Amino acid sequence: MAISTTTHLNFHGDARAALEFYQTVFGGHLTTVTYGDFGMPKDLPDADKIVFGQVAADNGFGVMAYDVPGRAPAAAAPATTTREHGMTLTGERFFVSVRGETAEEVGALWEKLADGADLIEEYGPSRWAPGFGMLTDRFGVTWILDVAAPYAD
Incomplete structure (x- = not known):
């Protein structure tokens, strides 16, 4: 299946x-x-x-x-996401993750998605991946973009 x-x-x-x-x-x-x-x-x-x-x-x-049909719910304090000391701190229930094969292809997506976004962690090399970044887009959706890293057995 x-x-x-x-x-x-x-x-x-x-x-x-x-x-x-x-x-x-x-x-x-x-x-x-x-x-x-x-x-x-x-x-x-x-x-x-x-x-x-x-x-x-x-x-x-x-x-x-x-x-969602009907009126929007009363405005509650938005959940925020931050990165501090290498840790992700959040009150959100989910992130959308996009993973690509090269830093260049993911970087190109990052540049477009970052338009009007709040940057949580700027896209670039990280200790675990050739490219990683995190942002909340202009619609309030938090995205993680990263490059698939080879895993050691």
């Missing part, structure tokens, strides 16, 4: 913008379907929001997203 996993991100009104941005970073095909496309009357407030969206690229990258 073969299985795969795909990160599914939940937004409150900016799923389309996030997916369009991720397509510019990773390439691939963008699919967006609105609540209105599924039959919600077009005059309702959420009709133009995304009920199903994804970016799927030939290189294996994939992410899905949708807009």
Whole structure:
């Protein structure tokens, strides 16, 4: 049996913008379907929001997203992530990890994804990988980008 996993991100009104941005970073095909496309009357407030969206690229990258219907929850203090003394400290429940084969290919993704992001740890060589970096993008999603390192047996 073969299985795969795909990160599914939940937004409150900016799923389309996030997916369009991720397509510019990773390439691939963008699919967006609105609540209105599924039959919600077009005059309702959420009709133009995304009920199903994804970016799927030939290189294996994939992410899905949708807009949670209804009002956004009351603003709570956002979870923050920092790196201190080589440790990652966070209140977040997940990160999205992207791993590539070379520092150059991952670095190119980093440059695009970092546009408008809060940098947690700048991309560059680390003790465990030829390239590693961590950021929270303009949509509040925290990403780890790294280069696959050969493991010793």
